[in-house]
Amino acid sequence: MTRSSTRHADPEENPYVEDPPTEFEPVDELSTEAAERQAELLRSAIREHDHRYYVEADPLVADATYDRLFDRLRALEAAFELDAERSPTRRVGGEPLDELATVEHVAPMRSIDSAKEADAVREFDERVRSGLREAGFDPSDLRYVCEPKFDGLSVEVVYEDGEYARAATRGDGVAGDDVTEQVRTVRSVPGKLRGTPPSRLAVRGEVYMPRDAFEAYNEELIERGEEPFANPRNAAAGTLRQLDPAVVAERPLDVFFFDVLGWETAGADGGEDAPDRPDTHRGDLLAFDDFGLRRTDRVERVDDVDAAIDFRDRLGEDRDGLNYGIDGVVITVDEHDARDALGSTSRAPRWAFAYKFPPRTATTTVEDVTVQVGRTGRLTPVAELDPVDVDGVTVSRATLHNPAEIEALGVNVGDRVRIYRAGDVIPYVPEVVEKRSSGTYAFPERCPICGAPVEREGPLAFCTGGLGCPAQLDRAVEHWARRDALDVEGLGPERVEQLREAGLVESLPDLYDLTVADLAELEGWGETSARNLVGALEATREPPLDRFLAGLGIPDVGPTTADALARAFGDLDALLAADEAALREVDDVGPAVAASIRDFFDAEENREAIEALRERGVEPRPVETPDAAGDDASLEGMTFVFTGSLSTTRDEAQALVEAHGANATSSVSGNTDYLVVGESPGRSKRADADAEDVPVLEEADFADLLADHGIDWPPEDEA
Template sequence: MTSAHSGSSARHADPDENPYVEAPPTDFEPVDELSAEDAAGQASLLRSAVREHDHRYYVEADPLVPDETYDRLFARLEELEEAFDLPTEDSPTRRVGGAPLDELETVEHVAPMRSIDNATEADAVREFDERVRRGLSANGFDPDDVAYVCEPKFDGLSVEVIYEDGVYARAATRGDGTEGDDVTEQVRTVRSVPGKLRGDPPATLAVRGEAYMPRDAFEAYNEALIERGEEPFANPRNAAAGTLRQLDPAVVAERPLDVFFFDVLVWETGDSGESEPNPPERPDAHWDEFDAFDAFGLRRASRVDRVGDVEDAIDYRDRLMAERDDLNYEIDGVVIAVDDRAHREALGSTSRAPRWAFAYKFPPRTATTTVEGITVQVGRTGRLTPVAELDPVDVGGVTVSRATLHNPAEIEALGVNVGDHVRIYRAGDVIPYVPEVVEKRSEGAYEFPETCPICDAPVERDGPLAFCTGGLGCSAQLERAVEHWARRDALDIEGLGPERVEQLREAGLVESLPDLYDLTVEDLAALEGWGETSAANLVAELEATKEPPLDAFLAGLGVPDVGATTARALAAEFGDLDALLDADEAALRAVDDVGPEVAGSIRTFLDNEENRAAIEGLRERGVGPESVDGETGDALDGLTVVFTGSLSATRSEAQAHVEAHGANATSSVSGNTDYLVAGEDPGRSKREDADGEGVPVLDEDAFADLLGERGVAWPPESE
């Protein structure tokens, strides 16, 4: 059974002494009314508070404040540091990234970062145990006293991180084990790496960690890359490695990297005077070092165990292998390490690996098979993705019959064609892909089609990628466009998932995006699996989206390179749909976060005849996005609300109303949601999400009372 360690009471900021920790005020006085002394004092409190919030969010996964409150505290700290030229060497604001580097310098590690001997067979682990016991006996220790710490073996990028007097000082990649690339500025931006340690750490602490990209964040990031027409990463490890070696720290700051710490490289207490803190000596056992990691605020894996028998270590590996696909990070085995430091020192190391640790790896997730065919899929943005149809093969316990070939450039690089014998790689939820051709059995590489396999429109190449030019006139793009229109971060139409969209397409009911708004209860109820209630609910959901916020409308259209953030910026800049439709590239480039490439992508999408016809068709059916007036109050400042069901106002009116008074109206329930407001016939999924997150559910009357207490009328037209 996995054991747990107790946490530490040490904090970056005491809520009794720091007003910005619990229920912090965010209504700050103008900076020009502050003295330099007051500004420095407030900045000091904010730095400590932001560190505490970072720790609670990224390490403990237990945030103290909503995201909006954190953003205001962070922005205030930035404002003070800039206005009063305050020092920022150890400030959390350094995480946004420094100036781009010319190259990565090479630095020597403070202690060797050795690799670990490994095998995939249990007998090899038993032999390791026998060597350990013989070595301990030869050095005068009782071999029966040996204990092992078992930990996940992360599949990321190993890093050395050094703290001096508790302050982040340097980071480097493993490199050759003796020296590695200096990635100090890159790692500084990773929010799970504290800029300042909690408690009383030693004078010098060097720790080894693994930089990785969480699975869910990897999938979301890859999706965003595809939305922008960029090449996605093949797997989370490649994403982490590619990110950490970026020369621009600001790019690293935008990517969802995390770090787990798992070992101590150097622990030096130094000399401290009587008035100085008394840092603890290094624990005598690795198991107890986990408690130190907790006390210092260093994030570590929770799925660890301490065992006294090698068979228990083997069982630990088998349990973790069964759970690996449920984890939010990639692992390729487990590390079994002698716990006692005196035992470790007696056993020593070879030139490349310690004798006191062993990696019991999982079976490889690769296999070889034959390409029986290649098909080309069409995505929502028109991007064409080639897929290898395979002679089915078992890869890590899963039968794989298809694997992505990514893009035309990848096909050319591999030189792959039908009939070739290829290697297949699969890991977790990552789509299987072809990393190499093992045996060439065909002539040349597969010739990529020059026209779309769905609509026969011409194919255009954009660097390594290929796109169908058919727009929403291409049925494949249409089906995915309808799915996108209904997504939570777009129009949020419950009951319109991929299977139902496909059913509507096959029934001939939806042949264009505007056709959604021609659907009737009778049309839907006649379909298999539908009833009067589900049909009426979907029609009502569609009716409620006829006056969406402009940014939701733009996000729903699926314009390449336009996600939720860019959609909000466009809505704020142009105010209404007609102004955006008429904007030239120069006007688009004037919008924050819209560069020449994105501006061109937006203009190309809006100029496409099929896309323009879809927009006009939506407007003819009464779907017209609301204009943005830009004026907001603050009566509901800090409140996050989600609406579901039928209310006395349309959902878009409800969202616009509360946002006009400073609230944040989101489309999905999360731990940051303050209230779910449920009208008649509320969506089941949002109610279940609210129950799971402990979010209070209010009916419309209770919500009206809540707003009334803050001086805001409900419903909107009553003001």
């Protein structure tokens, strides 16, 4: 196959591949035929961009350009009700599932025999050569293919006539969980194969979370006060089994494909052009390149077992530099005929073997336990260890995760414990191997930094010192400066740390005491950068109330909830005085969030910080509440939820009702007045509406309701 024949879109025929236009004519000026043609071109182009970005790591367009093309495609599909079943837009996730069904695999997904010793690999080679001689093969023709043994979650992915059809976890090897909608959201899994694939292709892949993405995602979890994942494999496995595909779409999963489970050519669209399966495993992998299936480039075909052992040793040296987890090397017979002759046991093939890396564990003694306070106030216990070598690295500290983990392990100072380390993952304690102490470590009841009481939330523990805890200062300042909060340019993590270490910022209100002279004396600062930061802070002295609230870092209050609170109460004093019952009246604020907000404002340290901000002239601007909305409050007191595709986008529909005094929320509750249903609505929202006895309006009924209040539908396009 030539390269052009395997592309999703030819740049000479598709204007959205290279240097694509990003200014489009209004959707309502297009005919249905023109919209369908443009959508098809965009789908092909986006598939090509996905392949170039996720598989070849050689993008053709900037991220912003890709986003504009993607948004245009979604707008066309919504406005013209185009079939989006196999569109790249499905990657954002479908409706949540009630449970994971079980599906049978195209072919068994067997385990592989493994060992950590070279002698066991040589014994495998002897068995292979003996078996081939008995089957009439010449063992001197034997070739092995060596590739990494990935440490992720194994899946079967099936394509029908080149189109993504379904995916399943390995399960028991014969059948697994149906994760079709979850895997669909993984960007490196093509929705449509390139070139001329067989009519039915079932491939085996490993879904994983890249190490750098894992670290970044764990940071996000910690910032939100949630429990981080212990390692990338747990993160990938836990994500793929989520029942809500939209959640999977938000997490940074990737995939490597490494084997063929089924290859059928009968009935292929390409007829006689459909390729037969290659004769070798290496040929399968090269076919993956033609079809656009992502595979690792760390693959070698070798002539004997010693070369295979050498490959494993070399890959082991590079292991920590890889952006994905591996725990060994898979050595497989290359020729399919030879594989068939060797056959399989009930558990594993006789033609493959995993040569694993040495274990990354060791045993040592816990000498002490220290408790760290993170930027969210989360307390993390750390075991201080008698230093021990783990796979060539001296380990003296290991995380104990949280108080619940300590209780589950029953660990205390003096105990002998096992330490596990894998690449860049923080070493942790999976078990106590010898109990040498009495009892379990007693977690502190007060913050070791500020002395504020410690509160438990499920398995986690948090300092209640809030904005008054020095350990949380960096996080508080960074949160205040975020783009979706006060948007203070020039106040990134490194500068925040520098200001704190210089003693210039010991609390959030101290930001507004900074002077140009103070800043200009710091290393790396000049008068211009100092004036810019002071100016940026001055510009935030009268912030919108919702941004002020978002900047405070109230647990469970993001920009959306902050906006709802601002619109409900109008000014800061009214919100500060609101009790939990009043807070629960706000849409999207349930009992737990209401309690969290009230606890935050009741904490003396937080109230003092808010008052100190106001004393320095930081006074959030009130917003117009529905009671004061005047002529624009024709829908006052109503709450709408939208689902399905409408004649305009859901964002525009929500903005319209909010402009006339109503609330628009993302989920149906007892406070919802109407569920507005478009094409292809979500099942869960309809079920919730039935359970809560909420009226359901088709779009025409919704238009009639708006007309009764003097509001036109659909809204006019301001463009």
